Amino acid sequence: MILPQIQIARGHWILGALFLAIILDEYLPLIGRDDQPARSRSPLIGWALMIGGAGVWATVIFADVVHDMLVHFLWGDLLLAAGALELARRRGVYERPWLDYVLPLAILGCGLLFLVHVEIDPEGQGARWHLSMGLLLVAAGLLELLRLRWPRVAAIPLGLPALAAFALLLIAIPVAAAS
Amino acid sequence: MTPRSMGFTAIRRASASVGLAVLLLLLVPAVASAHAVLETSTPSFGDVVAEEPVRLTLEYDEDVVPGLAQVSVLTPQGRDLAQAPQVSGSTVTVPLDRGPKGSYTVRWRMVAGDDGHVTEGAFSFGVDARPVAPVPAAGAGIPLAxxxxxxxxxxxxxxxxxxxxxxxxxxxxxxxxxxxxxxxxxxxxxxxxxxxxxxxxxxxxxxxxxxxxxxxxxxxxxxxxxxxxxxxxxxxxxxxxxxxxxxxxxxxxxxxxxxxxxxxxxxxxxxxxxxxxxxxxxxxxxxxxxxxxxxxxxxxxxxxxxxxxxxxxxxxxxxxxxxxxxxxxxxxxxxxxxxxxxxxxxxxxxxxxxxxxxxxxxxxxxxxxxxxxxxxxxxxxxxxxxxxxxxxxxxxxxxxxxxxxxxxxxxxxxxxxxxxxxxxxxxxxxxxxxxxxxxxx
Structure with a gap:
């Protein structure tokens, strides 16, 4: 089975829309019962990362060129590992202080892999899109790490604008290609 | 708001967003944007043709360098039937000598005209026979057992x-x-x-x-x-x-x-x-x-x-x-x-x-x-x-x-x-x- 290119473009659409919904669920400020900012405990992001990891591994399997397989398997591993750890933390079966860093580091790692993708195939059709998306994820990851290390901004979702821009870029790819 | 209602709100919010996105997905046409090298070939991989073809045609997604195009078409006995490839933009035509019936292995290597990237690939087709997997190239190995x-x-x-x-x-x-x-x-x-x-x-x-x-x-x-x-x-x-x-x-x-x-x-x-x-x-x-x-x-x-x-x-x-x-x-x-x-x-x-x-x-x-x-x-x-x-x-x-x-x-x-x-x-x-x-x- 070969995935038609149109399905790949639609895949970007689906991923972008899902990603937007999930990061809004994860990062929009919530007010707890005590009127204080509350941290999301929704397992949605964990399952989303797992499903995203499985989806990226599917890209490994259906890749048409070897370098796509190599970049995407690292990406899939990162998402699967981050998803498993986030799920375990949010369901209370595995809790460690360092787990706070999992999500920001996963976002940062995915951004770096986008940049590696561009480096390997700088003339590829999606190179400029990949570069923009990689930079947005790197910025979001770094800002979320900053939020962890700087208590004064802990209640402000610093990475949300960059993550939302990333999701909108994903959604825009097929629209731009169609125009 | 209780933590439980916060959870329901989050799920409703996510569900609504996903539903909207799927709706938009159905309304907007999507177009190709992914990487491709060899787009089509005649015969294509897995094809079974009744008579031995006189030429092989390869269509790429971008222009290739004429002098650096390499194509071999091997018979089941390992004889190369390919003559010098003729390149016109993104189309490569390879005249073929006559060969026996059986599974043929095509192995190609191209250099892209714009950025000089090398791409390569292999596939098989059959002449009045079911094609089997492409045969390995002689002397090619990988330093990992x-x-x-x-x-x-x-x-x-x-x-x-x-x-x-x-x-x-x-x-x-x-x-x-x-x-x-x-x-x-x-x-x-x-x-x-x-x-x-x-x-x-x-x-x-x-x-x-x-x-x-x-x-x-x-x-x-x-x-x-x-x-x-x-x-x-x-x-x-x-x-x-x-x-x-x-x-x-x-x-x-x-x-x-x-x-x-x-x-x-x-x-x-x-x-x-x-x-x-x-x-x-x-x-x-x-x-x-x-x-x-x-x-x-x-x-x-x-x-x-x-x-x-x-x-x-x-x-x-x-x-x-x-x-x-x-x-x-x-x-x-x-x-x-x-x-x-x-x-x-x-x-x-x-x-x-x-x-x-x-x-x-x-x-x-x-x-x-x-x-x-x-x-x-x-x-x-x-x-x-x-x-x-x-x-x-x-x-x-x-x-x-x-x-x-x-x-x-x-x-x-x-x-x-x-x-x-x-x-x-x-x-x-x-x-x-x-x-x-x-x-x-």
Whole structure:
């Protein structure tokens, strides 16, 4: 089975829309019962990362060129590992202080892999899109790490604008290609 | 707002966003935007043509450099029918000499006109015959022994399949009978199975790439830009890779589900274990036994299954024994599991030996081939190592287990179990060598 290119473009659409919904669920400020900012405990992001990891591994399997397989398997591993750890933390079966860093580091790692993708195939059709998306994820990851290390901004979702821009870029790819 | 209502709000918000996105998806046309190298060819890969074609036409997604285009079209006998390629923009036409009927291998290498990137690929088509997988290029190899990757796949299957089936058939019933939460043992089983599934998934990926490289040929550095679809689709290696990778991802999801849902752990782990053992069929299907008929294929699969159950069960026993050291209260659990395993393990050993003999009879053309061919000699070595493992298993079964059953001292059991695991690991390594050695004709 070969995935038609149109399905790949639609895949970007689906991923972008899902990603937007999930990061809004994860990062929009919530007010707890005590009127204080509350941290999301929704397992949605964990399952989303797992499903995203499985989806990226599917890209490994259906890749048409070897370098796509190599970049995407690292990406899939990162998402699967981050998803498993986030799920375990949010369901209370595995809790460690360092787990706070999992999500920001996963976002940062995915951004770096986008940049590696561009480096390997700088003339590829999606190179400029990949570069923009990689930079947005790197910025979001770094800002979320900053939020962890700087208590004064802990209640402000610093990475949300960059993550939302990333999701909108994903959604825009097929629209731009169609125009 | 209560935490519970916060959760519902989040779910509603996400559901609404996803619904809106899917709606928009249906309304807006999507267009291609992904990477492509060879777009079409005539004949295409997998085609069967009635008469030998007089030319091969390749269409690329961008212009290629005329002077650097390389194309070979090999007959089943290895004769190259291709004349000098004629390039016009992104179209490459290759006049062909006349050849016999059979499966033809096309191997191409192009340099892109804009950025100078090298791409390459291989595929096969048939002339009045069903095309078989593209033949490997002469002299192309990869500095990473495929045997190591196959061995890692064996180990992964044994760790995920063997330890989880051990848990379903042995540990879980024991825990139900003697009581106890089994929480720690469950986490250990999850960890061992997760390691096995992750190792097997990655070994499957790299096994496929190592197997695909000689088919494409050319420089190893250029292989990263090789087009891989024809090899994935037209070879047992590629088809097994496709299905086994998807299945391993499913197994990993089940294991993670078991980790985060302790109440459903046993059921999820049991399904993951059975699925892991089912994936092992792909290894047999992509190997030499597949060419020997259904019976030989099933014998090879049974051989692999039995080895996985034996090895995985032993690893699970060693993990339980290690737990007894730090938690003496778990000694009764270990004792009951050992007794139950020793009652079931002989069936796996008998199946292993019987299926192994069946595979040897099917693969070896004569008795003398055991000592006159490389395949036969590796087989002898593997059998000898398995014989040592069986001897140690017999020592456990007939000397140690009766003492454990009588609650007498069985000092050093953990060490001898580890020794048996190591010996079986070596035997599996030799089995991987056998799987990569061509049987004598």
């Amino acid at each position: 495929p045997e190591i990757l196959v061995w890692l796949e064996f180990i992964g299957i044994a760790l995920a399949g063997g330890t989880l089936v051990f848990r379903a058939l042995i540990t879980a019933p024991v825990m139900r009978r003697i009581g106890g939460s089994g929480e720690d043992e469950g986490r250990i089983a999850v960890a061992i199975a997760a390691i096995g599934a992750v190792v097997a998934l990655h070994a499957a990926l790299f096994s496929f790439l190592v197997g695909a490289y000689p088919v494409v040929g050319g420089d190893l550095g250029d292989f990263v830009d090789a087009e891989i679809i024809p090899i994935r689709l037209s070879t047992h290696l590629g088809q097994a890779f496709t299905y086994s990778c998807f299945a391993w991802i499913g197994v990993i999801a089940l294991i993670v589900g078991a980790w985060v849902h302790p109440r459903r752990r046993e059921a999820l782990l049991a399904v993951a274990g059975v699925a892991s053992l089912a994936i092992a069929f792909g290894l047999s299907w992509a190997g030499h036994p597949a060419a020997g008929g259904t019976l030989l294929l099933l014998a090879d699969y049974a051989h692999l299954l039995a080895a996985a159950l034996w090895f995985g069960g032993l690893v699970a026993l060693v993990a339980l024994a290690a737990g007894v050291r730090s938690h003496p209260d778990r000694a009764e659990t270990f004792r009951a599991c050992l007794l139950r395993f020793s009652a079931l393990a002989p069936a796996a050993v008998v199946a292993l030996a019987g299926a192994g003999v069946g595979v040897a009879i099917g693969e070896l053309p004569s008795l003398s081939a055991i000592v006159t061919t490389g395949y036969g000699l590796v087989l002898v070595g593997k059998t000898a190592i398995f014989a040592v493992a069986i001897a140690l298993a017999a020592y456990h079964r007939y000397s140690v287990v009766p003492r454990v059953a009588a609650r007498a001292s069985a000092g050093g059991l953990r060490e001898t179990l580890i020794t048996e695991v190591v010996i079986l690991g070596v035997a599996l390594a030799l089995a991987a060598v056998v799987s990569q050695t061509a049987p004598p004709a």
